[in-house]
Structure formats: structure tokens, C-alpha cells
Amino acid sequence: MRSLVLAGCVMAAALSSARAADVEANKALYRHYIEDTWNKHDPSAVGRYLAPDYIEHNTNLPPGLEGRKKFMATVLTAFPDYHAEIQEVVAEGDRVVARVQFTGTNEGPYDGRPPTHNKLSFNTADFFRIADGKIAEHWDVVNVLPRLIALGLIQPPAPAPKPADATAKPH
Amino acid sequence: MRALAIAVLTCLAACGPAAAADLEANKLLIRAYYEEVYNKHQPEASDRFVAKDFIEHNPRLPHEGLAGTKKFLNTVFAGFSDYHAEIQQLVAEGDWVVARMRFTGTNDGPYDGRPATGNKLVFSTSNFYRIENGKIAERWDVVDTLARAVGLGLVPAPNAPTPPASR
Numbered sequence: 001m002r003s004l005v006l007a008g009c010v011m012a013a014a015l016s017s018a019r020a021a022d023v024e025a026n027k028a029l030y031r032h033y034i035e036d037t038w039n040k041h042d043p044s045a046v047g048r049y050l051a052p053d054y055i056e057h058n059t060n061l062p063p064g065l066e067g068r069k070k071f072m073a074t075v076l077t078a079f080p081d082y083h084a085e086i087q088e089v090v091a092e093g094d095r096v097v098a099r100v101q102f103t104g105t106n107e108g109p110y111d112g113r114p115p116t117h118n119k120l121s122f123n124t125a126d127f128f129r130i131a132d133g134k135i136a137e138h139w140d141v142v143n144v145l146p147r148l149i150a151l152g153l154i155q156p157p158a159p160a161p162k163p164a165d166a167t168a169k170p171h
Numbered sequence: 172m173r174a175l176a177i178a179v180l181t182c183l184a185a186c187g188p189a190a191a192a193d194l195e196a197n198k199l200l201i202r203a204y205y206e207e208v209y210n211k212h213q214p215e216a217s218d219r220f221v222a223k224d225f226i227e228h229n230p231r232l233p234h235e236g237l238a239g240t241k242k243f244l245n246t247v248f249a250g251f252s253d254y255h256a257e258i259q260q261l262v263a264e265g266d267w268v269v270a271r272m273r274f275t276g277t278n279d280g281p282y283d284g285r286p287a288t289g290n291k292l293v294f295s296t297s298n299f300y301r302i303e304n305g306k307i308a309e310r311w312d313v314v315d316t317l318a319r320a321v322g323l324g325l326v327p328a329p330n331a332p333t334p335p336a337s338r
Binding site: 002006016023087088090091092095096097099123124125127139141142143144145146148153154155157158 | 190260297318
């Protein structure tokens, strides 16, 4: 009886540490992906980290693994000093989510437009599903406006007019 | 000696399920927060979910703790009488819960010092919550500012087809 309890405890402990190991491995995979592609400016490294049938849910981005490579190459041409700073990574099961700050200077052409020399700073939240040690699927939320403004594609919105209730008592 | 070993291993095993229970409780907290406060339009219900000295990291939002969140929500509901929050994904680890959110609403009231536009607003955010003592203690977010600005009539919608540039 006692050895049964012992065996059960050992199994439970092993399971829980196996789960923890997966989560840590997934977070490490993500960190290496960002370092080796964005920060080493090497889109070809994408193949090491993305599944061959990688699914991109952001419809503004070119699809699949090849699309990812092309997209990175385009951005790195436009922003030769592009850098991703990971601010937080949270993982559970087969999911990883990261909050990232991107910076760069538009010193190269983008989409046939000459460089604006504007400085860019914007953030994203990237959600991933990991399968068989690779990134299988991606969703995101992107703070898009600063990017379009830096690329000269959109005029900055006018600042909010002074609200009429600016001096009202708090609720 | 064997009894000690069993005791230690039982504790280790208990860590697993207990930690999993915490994650589920934290995710439930966030789901309940959005349902009760955002979707029932009850800023006062925030007291159950948000710490009094809550810290907000979005520079555009009030930095006045729990009271600040209520103030902000009141302005949102005044501007969007059908404001709705849809949770698209939750990821939890340790004291973190991260939500991918989709917000919708019709701008049928004044907002941000501007009169109602009548526009339909649809935008996404991701909220990184730190939970402490069963309440939301701190929040960072990422906002799709283009969708939000378009919805609020601050910038024109980008020309279709959307170029890769709009990422």
C-alpha cells in the first residue's frame, strides 16, 4: 500500500515537472526564434523555428513559412537597425505569448518608397501554438499606427481636443 | 525514513495540482471581470476583481488605481452604449494571465472630447495581467491602434487591398 502511494506521488511529481519542462522549452524556443531571425537579421533562420505548415492568422501578413521569410526580409531592408526587445513571455501547455517592443530607423526603401529616416517604436503581443518542437501557428495584436506613421503611410491623428469634463470630479 | 520520503514526495505532487488550480482560478477571475464589469457595464463591480492600488502601464489610461479604471470605464460606456468584450484566448502561468481580446461597440455617445460619430468600432488588444491575492494588481497592454483610430474617426481607413505595410 505504502509503495503504491509512493509510486503515485513520484508519478505526479514527474508529470508536473515534465509539464514545467515543456513550458520552459517552449519559451526558450521562442526566445531563440526572435534572437536568430529579427535580432541577427537572418530571415533564413525561420526554417529552424517554424513548422513547414506554419499558419499565420494575421491577414495583413503573407502566409506560411515562406511568407514569414519574405516579410522579415522586407522589414529588415527598410529598417537595417531593426531590433526586438522581449518584455514578457508567458506560457501554458502548448501556447506561448510574448509582449515585444520593436525599434528601428527607416533607412532603406519600403514597398517602392524611399526611406523616411523616421525612428520607429511599436509593440506587439504574439501568441503561438507549439507542436513537435516548432512554432505551428501565430496570432497577434499589433500597435500598428506608429509603424504606418514612421513609414510615412499615414498622417498622425490630431490630438484629442481638451475634453469638456477634464476638470469634472472623478466618479 | 520512508515516511519522510513519502511526505516529501506527496508535497511535491501536491505542488502540481495546486499550481494548476491557481491558474484556473486566475483565468476564471479574468473571465468574470470581463463579464461582470465590461459586458454588464458595471464599473462599480470592479472592486471584486481589481486591487485598490492597481497599477496601469498604458500611458493613455488613468493611473489612479482601481478608481481610475472605473473612471475610464464610465467614459467608455458613455461613448459606446453597446460596448462588448470578447475573450479570444487566455494563457496563464505563475501570477500572469494574458488575454487576447476583441472589443466592439457603436460610437453613439460623446467620447474623448468628440461628439458621437455613429461609427462601429472593432479592435483588438492583448492584456497582460499580474494577479496578486486573487485580484488584478497590474496590467500592461498592446492595442491595435490603427483599428481603434479608424473606428473613432481619427484616421481614414487604409486603402484596400491592405499592403503588408499595415502590420
